[in-house]
Amino acid sequence: MVVRTEFEKLGYKPLSVKLGEVKLSKELTSQEKAEIAMVMESFGFSIIDDKKSQLIEKIKTLIVELVHQQNNDIKTNLSTYLSSHLNHDYNYITNLFSEVVGTTIEKYFISQKIERVKELLVYDEFTLSEIAYQLNYSSVAHLSNQFKKVTGLTPSHFKDIRSNKRKSLDEV
Incomplete structure (x- = not known):
């Protein structure tokens, strides 16, 4: 919402605003990009303009969405999922990701899943079996x-x- 609002304040009508991506109807000049970058940086966002960095961010966004999506029904493996969504060969994607990020896509995916497990454990709404099922683990x-x-x-x-570490309200 912040991104959309700030773009509109600057006089741009985004066609779509998704996690990590804004689509506009026209190409921006260098000056317009600099203006947008200044505004976005004040909110903690940064503009990614080169193609490789954009692809890395799309990979991360797809993985985060996949892991944090409730009840995802993905029936394919990660490599097929990423290749089909990004229209690139998985070998190219994984080599680029490892080169730029310094870790493999698989390790990044696992770390995202473990962070999600921690989050669900803290909420204490699901059993470990339910968490394993939600995150498509083969077993607990x-x-x-x-x-x-x-x-x-x-x-x-x-x-x-x-x-x-948590105290009940009457213990505080």
């Missing part, structure tokens, strides 16, 4: 092993630590 054991490998903690230990 697979989720637990991956969680421990990334965080050094088991999901139940992480949940215990989080709940021990």
Whole structure:
């Protein structure tokens, strides 16, 4: 909403505003881009103009949307999903991502999934089995092993630590 509002204040009518992307009906001049960049930076956003950086941001956006989408029914693997959405060969995508970001797409995907697991554990609305199902893990054991490998903690230990740090209102 902030991005759309600020573009409209500057006199531009965005055709669409999605996570990480604004589409306009016309090409912008260098001066217009600089003006928009100044306004967006005041809100903590940055403008990405070169094609490779745009592709990296699209990869990250697709992964974040995939992981944080409730009840996603993705039946293909990550490589097929990204290739079909970005219209690029997966080898090109993964090599570019690794070169620019310094980690593999798979590791980035796993770290996003683990962050989502942490979030769901803290909310305490779902069982570990339900979380594993939501995030398309083959089993709770697979989720637990991956969680421990990334965080050094088991999901139940992480949940215990989080709940021990919280105080009930009457204890405050």
